[in-house]
Amino acid sequence: MSEPVQLTIRTPAAPALNAKVRGEPFTDLPLDLYIPPDALEVFFETFEGPLDLLLYLIRKANIDILDIPMARLTEQYMEYVEVMRTKNLELAAEYLVMAAMLMEIKSRMLLPQPAMPGEEEEDPRAELVRRLLEYEKMKLAAQKLDALPQLGRDFLPVEVWIEQTLAQRLPRVDVVDLQEAWRALLVRAKMSQHHRVTREELSVREHMSLILRRLRGGGFAEFGDLLEPTRGVPVLIVNFLAVLELARESLLEVTQSEPYAPIYVKLAHAQPE
Amino acid sequence: MLSPSEVKTVLEAALLAAQQPLPISELKKMFDEEIGADTVRRLLEELREAWKERGVELAVTAGGWRFQTRPSFQKYLERINPERPLRYSRAVLETLAIIAYRQPVTRGDIEDIRGVTVSTEVIKRLEERGWIDVIGHKEVPGRPALYATTKTFLDDLGLRSLQELPPLEEIAQTLDLTQTPPPAPQPAPDEPATAQPSPA
Amino acid sequence: MLSPSEVKTVLEAALLAAQQPLPISELKKMFDEEIGADTVRRLLEELREAWKERGVELAVTAGGWRFQTRPSFQKYLERINPERPLRYSRAVLETLAIIAYRQPVTRGDIEDIRGVTVSTEVIKRLEERGWIDVIGHKEVPGRPALYATTKTFLDDLGLRSLQELPPLEEIAQTLDLTQTPPPAPQPAPDEPATAQPSPA
Numbered sequence: 201m202s203e204p205v206q207l208t209i210r211t212p213a214a215p216a217l218n219a220k221v222r223g224e225p226f227t228d229l230p231l232d233l234y235i236p237p238d239a240l241e242v243f244f245e246t247f248e249g250p251l252d253l254l255l256y257l258i259r260k261a262n263i264d265i266l267d268i269p270m271a272r273l274t275e276q277y278m279e280y281v282e283v284m285r286t287k288n289l290e291l292a293a294e295y296l297v298m299a300a301m302l303m304e305i306k307s308r309m310l311l312p313q314p315a316m317p318g319e320e321e322e323d324p325r326a327e328l329v330r331r332l333l334e335y336e337k338m339k340l341a342a343q344k345l346d347a348l349p350q351l352g353r354d355f356l357p358v359e360v361w362i363e364q365t366l367a368q369r370l371p372r373v374d375v376v377d378l379q380e381a382w383r384a385l386l387v388r389a390k391m392s393q394h395h396r397v398t399r400e401e402l403s404v405r406e407h408m409s410l411i412l413r414r415l416r417g418g419g420f421a422e423f424g425d426l427l428e429p430t431r432g433v434p435v436l437i438v439n440f441l442a443v444l445e446l447a448r449e450s451l452l453e454v455t456q457s458e459p460y461a462p463i464y465v466k467l468a469h470a471q472p473e
Numbered sequence: 474m475l476s477p478s479e480v481k482t483v484l485e486a487a488l489l490a491a492q493q494p495l496p497i498s499e500l501k502k503m504f505d506e507e508i509g510a511d512t513v514r515r516l517l518e519e520l521r522e523a524w525k526e527r528g529v530e531l532a533v534t535a536g537g538w539r540f541q542t543r544p545s546f547q548k549y550l551e552r553i554n555p556e557r558p559l560r561y562s563r564a565v566l567e568t569l570a571i572i573a574y575r576q577p578v579t580r581g582d583i584e585d586i587r588g589v590t591v592s593t594e595v596i597k598r599l600e601e602r603g604w605i606d607v608i609g610h611k612e613v614p615g616r617p618a619l620y621a622t623t624k625t626f627l628d629d630l631g632l633r634s635l636q637e638l639p640p641l642e643e644i645a646q647t648l649d650l651t652q653t654p655p656p657a658p659q660p661a662p663d664e665p666a667t668a669q670p671s672p673a
Numbered sequence: 674m675l676s677p678s679e680v681k682t683v684l685e686a687a688l689l690a691a692q693q694p695l696p697i698s699e700l701k702k703m704f705d706e707e708i709g710a711d712t713v714r715r716l717l718e719e720l721r722e723a724w725k726e727r728g729v730e731l732a733v734t735a736g737g738w739r740f741q742t743r744p745s746f747q748k749y750l751e752r753i754n755p756e757r758p759l760r761y762s763r764a765v766l767e768t769l770a771i772i773a774y775r776q777p778v779t780r781g782d783i784e785d786i787r788g789v790t791v792s793t794e795v796i797k798r799l800e801e802r803g804w805i806d807v808i809g810h811k812e813v814p815g816r817p818a819l820y821a822t823t824k825t826f827l828d829d830l831g832l833r834s835l836q837e838l839p840p841l842e843e844i845a846q847t848l849d850l851t852q853t854p855p856p857a858p859q860p861a862p863d864e865p866a867t868a869q870p871s872p873a
Contacts, residue, residue, distance in 0.1 A: 249589035251589075298588070339563075339570075357492075359690075360729055362741070375830055375839060381770035385771070403835070412808040413821070449811070483746060490750060528685055
């Protein structure tokens with residue numbers, strides 16, 4: 201299809217058209233509508249769907265929307281749809297559904313009318329007109345909404361810095377948070393089997409940390425001192441287990457020069473810090 | 474006990490620092506003394522008057538009182554705030570209009586009015602902007618979501634309530650086709666050319 | 674050509690709406706006309722003077738000029754800007770929990786348990802808070818640091834010792850993950866039943 205597209209639309213006046221090609225608004229369309237092929241796609245893209253196209257045809261031809269000449273409108277609509285099809289423009293299914301609807305209305309208009317107006321029989325066009333009017337209302341409302349000053353686009357909120365005199369704020373953490381964190385870990389890793397830590401183990405681990413802290417200087421400590429025997433049997437046992445655990449994890453070096461000599465403990469490879 | 478002018482200074486500082494519009498009920502909380510809502514309102518009106526000639530104005534929106542820059546200053550401010558929201562497509566704007574004026578609506582309702590399918594993208598953009606949200610589900614098969622506009626929508630457009638939305642244009646006097654059509658040729662209802670916002 | 678007072682109005686609006694301090698070089702960009710840095714500085718000084726008696730002041734920081742509330746107004750503002758409690762991210766909380774319950778641990782240990790890498794940022798935040806520190810190095814290749822919780826940690830959480838942390842078994846049981854119930858009701862030897870601190 202290389203020949204130019206020729207559309208004839210009888211139109212007495214050209215009302216404002218909300219269409220733009222390359223940023224230039226289509227204001228004055230010739231009565232015999234000729235659209236350059238490369239502009240055609242842009243032209244059709246300006247329509248938001250069949251209702252939008254129909255509205256354009258109606259308003260352009262200055263048709264009374266309450267008394268639509270169905271034959272003429274359907275014919276013009278079909279011309280556009282045909283152009284879209286022949287130009288291989290992607291034609292949304294809605295355009296075809298609308299075409300079918302228009303034809304149906306047209307054929308119902310041909311049926312014998314009831315003798316008197318105001319009878320039960322509804323105008324076959326009523327539903328279409330209702331939809332066109334509602335859509336046009338919303339289309340215009342959308343333009344008005346867009347014309348309202350908009351935060352971020354047309355004006356900015358004022359939000360001055362709040363100068364804090366108080367100490368820097370720090371996040372709060374309480375025991376429940378830690379509990380929740382651990383619970384989350386369990387749920388994720390299903391590690392209950394691997395990490396069954398008992399209360400005793402926890403105290404062992406606490407004392408492991410304490411012993412490491414004490415030895416941090418790098419020197420030796422006497423095994424007996426580390427056990428803190430004066431703090432009672434539970435502490436002594438926990439400390440003993442802690443030292444064993446540390447030694448097992450190669451964190452401590454335990455030395456004894458000869459049997460029954462004092463046992464000394466120091467950090468493995470302690471480096472002066 | 475603070476003098477009225479001290480109260481006004483506090484109100485001004487609070488509103489300048491606020492992250493969102495503040496209603497009078499909230500502003501009152503700053504003062505130990507019982508200060509009536511009427512007094513606060515009067516002082517706010519005085520403040521608004523005092524800011525009249527500035528680049529920033531005190532406005533009232535759905536959420537309360539807010540300082541905001543005047544649109545006429547945007548041309549200066551945008552040179553140092555280069556990030557601006559993109560303009561919305563017609564699909565987004567029409568969907569927004571339908572939700573704003575016909576809420577609560579389902580996606581199906583929107584599609585009926587627009588005559589085309591509404592993409593998820595369009596709904597998502599409006600949701601992400603915080604302008605619409607799901608307020609329930611329609612009790613029909615599929616229980617489709619019901620959308621409505623939010624307070625943020627009103628705030629961002631500087632509206633106090635949905636009543637302040639631009640009135641819908643009455644395009645035809647009547648939808649009732651059984652009545653006699655209007656005798657005069659109907660003037661084209663298109664908006665004047667100036668009403669259409671010019672794209673930047 | 675803007676008059677000096679118009680320029681000042683624009684400067685004020687820009688600074689009130691700015692999200693961060695603005696240097697003079699930035700402020701100058703708003704004007705077509707070549708307005709000298711000296712002029713801008715003089716106008717800013719005038720603005721600063723004009724705001725002297727208000728709840729908001731124009732201040733100069735390292736990054737430039739900015740409006741900020743006066744510290745003396747803090748007491749009013751904080752009643753309506755209820756500071757949302759800051760929260761640590763899940764990564765920080767889980768890392769802290771692991772160090773608390775499994776100390777001394779290396780970063781590798783933490784990563785094993787969490788199943789994801791632990792960022793230096795997370796460790797640093799806890800160290801800066803004074804809640805964890807390095808108490809040694811593990812004698813394995815790379816000599817990774819061993820982390821443990823500090824006394825500050827216990828103090829800040831209102832604990833006398835780590836044993837007052839909720840027992841892990843209890844946590845596990847509430848999940849119904851452990852098959853076998855504990856053999857006997859566990860009598861905590863050195864701790865009254867009420868010792869578990871109630872979170873404030």
